[in-house]
Each structure stands twice: as structure tokens, then as C-alpha cells.
Amino acid sequence: xxxxSQHNHHVILSEAASLxxxxxxxxxxxxxxxxxxxxxxxxxxxxxxxxxxDPLVKGIKGFEAEFIKSKFSFNLRxxxxxxxxxAEYFCAVSRRTGNQFYFGTGTSLTVIP
Amino acid sequence: xxxxxxxxxxxxxxxxxxxxxxxxxISGHTALYWYRQSLGQGLEFLIYFQGNSAPDxxxxxxxxxxxxxxxxxxxxxxxxxxxxxxxxxYLCASSSGLAGVTDTQYFGPGTRLTVL
Numbered sequence: 001x002x003x004x005s006q007h008n009h010h011v012i013l014s015e016a017a018s019l020x021x022x023x024x025x026x027x028x029x030x031x032x033x034x035x036x037x038x039x040x041x042x043x044x045x046x047x048x049x050x051x052x053x054d055p056l057v058k059g060i061k062g063f064e065a066e067f068i069k070s071k072f073s074f075n076l077r078x079x080x081x082x083x084x085x086x087a088e089y090f091c092a093v094s095r096r097t098g099n100q101f102y103f104g105t106g107t108s109l110t111v112i113p
Numbered sequence: 114x115x116x117x118x119x120x121x122x123x124x125x126x127x128x129x130x131x132x133x134x135x136x137x138x139i140s141g142h143t144a145l146y147w148y149r150q151s152l153g154q155g156l157e158f159l160i161y162f163q164g165n166s167a168p169d170x171x172x173x174x175x176x177x178x179x180x181x182x183x184x185x186x187x188x189x190x191x192x193x194x195x196x197x198x199x200x201x202x203y204l205c206a207s208s209s210g211l212a213g214v215t216d217t218q219y220f221g222p223g224t225r226l227t228v229l
Contacts, residue, residue: 004155032215043116044204044220051215090155094214099169101146101214103156 004093006104013081014112021076021107023065023091033074034092034101035065044090050074061085083113115139117221119205125227126195134190134224138207146208146218147180147190151201159203162188163210195228202226 005024013019025031032051038044048059055067065076074091091104118137126132138145147159158172162182173179177195182188192199202223208216 006155036220043222044206046217049215049217092156096214099161099163099214100158100172101156101218102158103148105153105155 004091004102004104006089006091006107008107009105010108010110012110012112015083016080017111019076019078019081019085019109021089021091021109023074023076023104025072025074025091025093025102027093027095027102030096032094032096033065033067034094035059035063035074035076036090036092036103038088038090039084040087047076047089081109081111083111085109086111117205117207117219119203119221119224121224122222123225123227125229127229128197129194131191131193132195132226134192134203134226136188136190136205136207136221138186138188138205139219140186141209142207142219143185143210144208144216145182145188146206147188148204148206149174149201150204150223156204159190192226195226197228200226200228 007022034049035047036044037047048057050057050067058064063078088106090106092101094101120135143164145162148156150156160180161169177193180190202225204223205221206218208218
């Protein structure tokens with residue numbers, strides 16, 4: 001079945017450590033890619049998105065993600081995490097045709113001060 | 114400005130009862146989505162409204178689920194004859210509708226539905 005996979009379910013890091021969260025999708029054709037974040041007690045909000053152009057996308061709060069078409073991946077990175085990055089992170093894919101967005105199961109990140 | 118709001122925030126109901134969940138999108142947003150998030154699962158697309166176009170209902174899991182959007186603004190998701198497997202957080206999101214599937218979605222806080 002077609003899907004969006006986030007292989008890391010729970011990640012625990014110390015402050016200043018580097019972060020990489022994996023996201024792989026299995027949809028063919030042209031896709032749009034998103035990372036959403038949900039901080040404790042807050043709504044889901046957009047971190048960054050890619051739909052064309054430079055495959056390295058920069059988002060808010062120092063996050064970036066790289067689209068590697070050959071690997072069907074859109075991994076999220078941050079060179080140095082902060083305690084305030086503790087949150088749930090969701091990767092999402094939409095296709096150029098249709099209206100649906102497909103979300104991964106999320107990765108819970110805990111940053112220890 | 115005001116974001117997406119949903120009500121109620123929590124709903125506990127008995128199996129077999131009907132429930133209605135409400136979503137108020139951001140003013141001026143023409144696109145509206147409903148999602149379901151079950152425990153340990155990602156967000157599951159349910160239905161999409163765009164302006165006055167016919168909704169995309171392809172994600173509704175059964176005919177017990179229906180949704181409407183009145184006047185292009187407020188939307189109501191109705192679940193008839195609720196079952197325990199309907200227990201989940203129901204999220205609503207809206208977007209400007211200008212850029213289709215590249216639009217940023219703005220999410221509401223969700224309604225946590227518990228079916229006893």
C-alpha cells in the first residue's frame with residue numbers, strides 16, 4: 001500500500017545535539033512534501049514545505065529538509081536542537097492530482113536540557 | 114486574527130449515538146479538510162471542501178460519516194451510530210484555496226471523541 005513512513009517513533013536528544021528525522025513515501029509521480037510540528041498543548045503548524053525548485057528547503061526555527069527524489073525521502077534536519085524543539089513532528093505528502101494529504105504516524109522528539 | 118476553531122474540545126458518547134463535530138475555519142479560507150487521528154496513527158484524510166465545488170468524500174470510512182459546509186464557512190462532521198473504533202481525535206484544517214495541494218494548512222485544536 002502507498003504510504004508515508006516515519007521510521008523514528010520516539011527520539012530523545014540532549015540540547016545542542018544534531019537532529020535528523022526520516023521520512024519516506026511511496027507515491028509515484030510529482031509530489032509536494034511537508035513537515036508539520038505540534039508543540040505540547042498547541043495546534044499542528046507548518047515547519048516547511050517543498051513543491052519545486054531547490055530540493056534543500058529551509059523552514060522556521062532553523063529546521064531544514066532535503067528532498068531526494070531517487071530515495072523517495074524528505075528528511076528533516078536541525079544542526080543543534082533546543083529544549084523548545086520538544087514536540088511531535090509529522091511528515092506529509094500531497095500529490096499534484098487529487099486533494100488528499102497523506103501523513104506519517106509522527107515522531108515524538110524529546111530534548112533534554 | 115482568529116485561527117481555526119473546533120467544538121467541542123472533548124466529546125464522550127455511548128455506542129450507537131450520533132455525534133456532530135463543528136469546525137470554524139479561518140475567515141476567507143475556501144478550502145477545508147477533516148482528518149482523523151487514531152491512537153498511534155498518522156492523520157487520516159476524511160473529506161475536503163473547496164469553495165462551492167462538490168466535496169471530495171473519498172476518505173470517509175463508512176456511510177455513517179458525513180460532512181457539510183454551510184455558506185462556504187462553518188463545517189459539521191456527523192458520525193451516526195457511533196462505534197468504539199470511531200474513538201479518535203478529529204482535526205479540521207483550512208487553507209486559502211489559492212494554491213491547491215501546495216497550500217499551507219492551518220489546523221484547529223481538534224475534538225477528542227470517546228465512544229464508550
